[in-house]
């Protein structure tokens with residue numbers, strides 16, 4: 539099992555009523571049980587307009603008590619009074635959530651499939667819908683473009699221990715976090731430094747990516763949690779959301795073996811747009827193979843395939859991606 543990396547070349551918003559609630563609460567701090575504390579912080583979050591108030595409170599309290607979720611806490615611990623230290627720790631974490639920090643950054647870790655990954659702002663937090671990409675591969679050499687925290691690359695590696703996965707990201711913070719997560723989840727990794735070092739790996743069997751695909755004009759509508767804490771380059775796909783998608787398709791044409799596949803997570807508007815774009819770029823030798831829907835029934839996952847080039851074909855081989863720059 540191997541994992542390779544490519545490094546890049548290169549105040550409180552508590553409302554007054556809530557301050558009072560916190561004051562009253564700390565007066566009787568020592569008798570507070572887990573369930574009381576979860577309700578208390580849920581109320582504080584709700585009153586301050588924090589989304590997913592109940593879940594945020596449950597995750598933070600459970601985390602401090604050493605559990606992943608409220609449901610997996612020991613029943614006996616639900617009604618046991620918390621220590622002062624535990625209450626202080628919970629208060630510190632909840633103060634971060636009150637500033638709209640995503641709960642994944644507040645906890646500093648998050649589960650993706652069977653892996654517990656470290657989470658640090660501004661590296662992109664893996665979304666539940668991306669877990670659908672897990673069925674992607676039975677093949678040995680896989681390139682992930684835009685690895686973020688390493689969620690997809692590492693979960694593929696853990697499911698396919700004989701595969702080789704190359705994880706690439708333009709953000710150094712993402713490459714570093716993937717490396718940290720590889721060490722803590724899998725215990726080993728190798729490191730490469732530049733795009734040129736990809737060449738000996740080619741042709742690869744699979745290219746997989748959850749690229750930045752948000753239409754630029756939609757960026758301002760994103761939640762405060764995202765806008766304040768995550769790297770916006772991880773989301774902004776340019777005017778039509780296709781900036782990085784096009785780069786990946788050009789790269790795929792160059793690096794994929796014949797009949798190799800590209801798996802992409804995209805916006806529901808993209809399947810049609812990608813189809814049209816590929817029709818106007820037949821030299822890339824890529825065609826649509828399937829579109830899969832997300833939990834809400836929207837077309838969000840694409841599978842594309844590279845055509846086999848017949849030996850006697852007079853068609854030229856795909857063009858190196860740099861030729862399009």
Ligand SMILES: C[S@@+](CC[C@H](N)C(=O)[O-])C[C@H]1O[C@@H](n2cnc3c(N)ncnc32)[C@H](O)[C@@H]1O
Nearest residue numbers: 662664684685686707708709712748749750772
């Ligand atoms: C939506 S995030 C996905 C992260 C991770 N794969 C996941 O699903 O949790 C997109 C990632 O692509 C990276 N990225 C953006 N543009 C890129 C480019 N041109 N080349 C490589 N990586 C890029 C960003 O830094 C970010 O980490």
